[in-house]
Amino acid sequence: MRKDFRTPLGKSIGLGAAHSGTKHFIMQRLTALANVPLFVFFIILIICVVGKDYHSVQHILANPVVAVILALMLLSGIYHMMIGMQVIIEDYFPQHLARIWLLSLNVFFCFVMGAACILAILKITLGG
C-alpha cells in the first residue's frame, strides 16, 4: 500500500500546497458585480453635489441611505482593488523580497484608505 502523509482533513479539503482555491477569482467577480450598481450610484451622487456649497454637500452625504451605499461602495471597491493590485504585484515582481514588501504595502494602503474613508463617512452622517 502506498503511504499517504496527508491528514484526512487535508485530503477532504483537497487544496494541496497552494493552500487556497478559487476564492480570489470568485471574490474578484463578486465585488465586481456589486461595484457596478454601487459606482453607478456614486457617479450620479457626484453629479448631484457638483458645484454645491458645503452645507448642501454635507446634507446630501449625511443622508443615511447615501452614507450606507457610499460605505458599501468603499468596502466592496477597496477589497476589489486590494486583490486586483495583489495580482498585478504577483505578475510583475518575481523577486522574493520586493514581492513580500509590496504585497504587505498593498494591504496596509487599502486598510488605511478604507479606515479613513469610513471614518469620514461616519463623522459626516453621525457627527452633526
Add this chain to the structure above:
Amino acid sequence: MTESTTQSDRPLSPHVQIYRWPITMAMSIAHRASGGALYIGTIFLAIWLIAVAGGENALTIVNNIYGSWIGLIILFLYTLALVHHLVGGIRHLFWDSSPRLLEKHLATKTAWATVYISVIVTIVLWIVGFMVR
C-alpha cells in the same frame, strides 16, 4: 523561484514592440492600467470625504485645488479611468457568463465598444456636470 540556467543567443519571438497591437490586447492593458489609476485615485476620494467631514474651510481648500486646471484634468482622467474600468468590467462579467463572447470577432467588437462607450459616457458626464453646477 525558478531561474533560467541557459544563456544562449536564441532568437526571440516577436514581442509587443514589433507587431501592431490588436484592440483586444490594448483594452486588456487599459483595463489593468485604469485599475491601477483608480487605486491611486482612491487617495483623492479619501481627501474629499475627509474634507467634507472636516468642515467648511477644509472643503473650500480641497474644492479650490480640485477645481484648478490641473485638478480638473486629473479628475477628468479619473472619470475616464472609472468609466472605462466599469465598462470593461461589465465586459468581463459577460465573458464569465457566456464564453461564446470570447470568440475572436466578437471580442474585437466589444473591445471597440468599450473604447467608444467609455469616451462618450465620460464626455457626457462632464457636460452634465458643467451644466448642473
